[in-house]
C-alpha cells in the first residue's frame with residue numbers, strides 16, 4: 001500500500017483552500033484518472049477516500065443531501081471527505097486531484113521493488129530457454145521448437161536455476177512456464193543417453209548416476225518453489241513435461257494439447273514426484289492409466305482428471321492465457337506465497353522423499369536393456385529419415 005506519498009501531494013489532501021497553481025485543466029484531470037490505473041500498488045484507504053472526495057468535488061461540486069447514518073460507515077466516511085472540500089471550485093478540485101495522482105505515480109515508480117537475487121542474464125545463455133520478467137510475471141519459455149522442446153541436460157539445469165532465481169525475485173509474484181512452437185515439450189531428450197548406449201557397464205552406470213543428480217535437483221526445484229507456478233500448455237506434452245504438472249498451481253491447456261507418459265515402452269519409470277501426486281490428484285486407476293499402461297490422454301481428459309484447470313480453443317489460447325496470468329500476477333504477492341505455502345506444506349516432505357525414491361529407481365532403469373533398446377530404436381528412427 002502506498003502510505004508515504006510525497007509531502008506536496010499530501011498537503012493537497014487536508015487544505016481545501018490550497019492555493020491553486022494554474023496548471024489544472026479537464027485533460028489533466030482525465031489524464032490523472034488514466035494514470036491512477038497504472039499504479040503498481042494500491043493507495044491506502046485514506047488516500048483512496050480523498051481521491052473519491054476530489055473526484056466528486058471536481059465533477060459535481062459541493063456535496064448535497066443528508067449525512068448517512070452511523071451504521072453506514074463507508075457512506076458516512078465518503079460524505080465527510082467530500083464535505084471537507086466544501087467551497088473548493090470544480091477547477092481547483094480537478095487540479096488537486098491531478099496533483100495527488102501525480103504524487104502517487106512518482107511514489108509508485110520510486111517504490112517499485114528492485115528485482116533481487118541473481119540476475120537472469122546468465123540464464124539467457126542457455127540454449128533452448130528464454131527467461132524473462134514481464135511486469136510481475138517471471139516467465140520461463142521452452143524454446144527448442146525444432147526438437148519439440150525436448151529437454152537437454154542444460155535445459156534441466158537452466159529451468160532449475162530459473163525457478164530458484166524466481167524464488168528470490170521480489171519484483172515478480174508468479175512463475176510461468178510456457179513454450180514456443182507446436183509442442184509444449186516432448187520430455188527428456190532421448191539423445192541425452194546416446195553417448196552411453198553401447199558403452200561399458202561402468203560408463204552406463206556413470207551416465208545414469210550423473211543424470212540422476214540432474215533430475216533430482218530439477219524436480220526438487222519444483223517441490224521447493226514458493227510462488228504460484230503456472231503452466232501454459234500450447235501443444236502435446238510428453239514424459240517429464242507431464243509428470244511435473246502435479247506440482248503446478250494452475251495449468252491452462254490448448255484443446256490441441258495431449259498428455260502422454262510412455263514410461264513402460266521406454267523401459268523407464270515415473271518421475272517428477274508423479275508416483276505420489278497423480279494418485280493424489282486423480283485416483284489410483286487414472287494414475288495407472290497414465291503412468292502404468294501409458295495411455296495418451298486429451299486436454300479435456302486431463303482436465304477431467306484434475307491435471308489441467310482450463311482447456312482453451314487453440315485460436316484463443318495465447319490471448320486467454322496471457323489475460324489469465326496477468327490477472328494472477330496482480331494478486332497481493334505476500335498472500336499468494338503464504339497461501340501456496342499452506343496448500344503445499346502438508347505434502348512437501350513426502351514429495352522430497354518420493355523424489356529420492358523415484359530418482360533411485362529411474363537411475364536403475366536407465367541401465368536396463370529395455371531402456372537401451374527403446375532409446376536405440378528412437379535414435380534409429382531418426383537416422384532413417
Ligand SMILES: CCCCC/C=C/CC(=O)SCCNC(=O)CCNC(=O)[C@H](O)C(C)(C)COP(=O)(O)OP(=O)(O)OC[C@H]1O[C@@H](n2cnc3c(N)ncnc32)[C@H](O)[C@@H]1OP(=O)(O)O
Pocket residue numbers: 146147148150151153156186187188189190191192211212214215238239240241262263266268271378382385
Ligand atoms: C537428466 C535426465 C532426466 C530424465 C528424466 C526422465 C524423463 C522421462 C521422459 O521424459 S520419458 C519421455 C521422453 N520423450 C519421448 O519418448 C518422446 C520421443 N519423441 C517421439 O516419440 C516423437 O518425436 C513424437 C511422438 C513426440 C513426435 O513424433 P513426430 O513423428 O511427429 O516427430 P519426430 O519424431 O520427427 O520429431 C521431430 C523432431 O524432434 C525430435 N524429438 C522429438 N522428441 C524428442 C525427444 N524426446 N528427444 C530428442 N529429440 C526429440 C525428433 O528427433 C525430430 O528431430 P529431427 O527432425 O532432427 O529428426
